[in-house]
Amino acid sequence: MTSPKNVLAVIPIRGGDKEFQKDASFLLGGKPVIGYTIDSAKRSRWINRIVVSTDSAQVASLAKSLGAETPFLRPASLSRPEAGLTEVLKHCIEYFEKEENYTPEIVVLLEVTHPLRPAGLIDEVVDILVREELDTVFVAREERHEFWTFDAKGGLVRVGEREGVREDAYLPRDAKKPLYKEMGGLATAIRTAVIRDGKRLGDRVGLVPLRDVVSLIDLHDEDGMRLAEALVQQKRNDAI
DSSP states (O other): OOOOSOEEEEEEEOTTOTTTSSOTTOEETTEEHHHHHHHHHHHOSSOOEEEEEESOHHHHHHHHHTTOBOOOOOOGGGSSTTOOHHHHHHHHHHHHHHHTOOOOSEEEEOOTTOOOOOTTHHHHHHHHHHHTTOSEEEEEEEEOSOOEEEOTTSOEEETTOOTTOOOOOOOOGGGSOOEEEEOTTTOEEEEHHHHHTTOSSOSSEEEEEEOOTGGGOOTTSHHHHHHHHHHHHHHHHHHO
């Protein structure tokens, strides 16, 4: 196992993202929200380059002032809501290979809508990728509650329940096999070769389970924003 020397963090954000409802200059606790993700990347012992991929000159200028690189503005074709993150990551890699003859061995995807990452989370994701020689490792929320869905006939069934077999016994929570909700925006480490093939998930995939509720706060909705603001303010008050 050889430790990678080139680990690139990519922080994607569209200017005026309607899904996010805010842009990177939105203040959270008096600090631009993008600054939280940039600072998390800076604290990583693995990451040695931080790039913000955006179509907004304003966002690019702000990101640069906060210590990230913004060597390009994302083309319009990758700024539409339907453009996938894999395409954005591939564009970033191809740009550096063409313009700088630089190829990262690992790309770490970080999204600004998850600003409250626990210390060491990014490094843990990369550690597992390297140690277990995987293609992709992402953060996931661990759940041991009962989940339900609709089957092909429209019937309501418990997730994991065998089709046609009624299972009425509820196991104690600790006895259940956990389910995992992918939270890749917190941190996803990907081998560059996987991205070059137009994918984010390679054949060998791992995850870092997370139960910390604070870290799972998502700024895509107003409730998440209010909760994040309250927690940041509480942390500030505790430090006084």
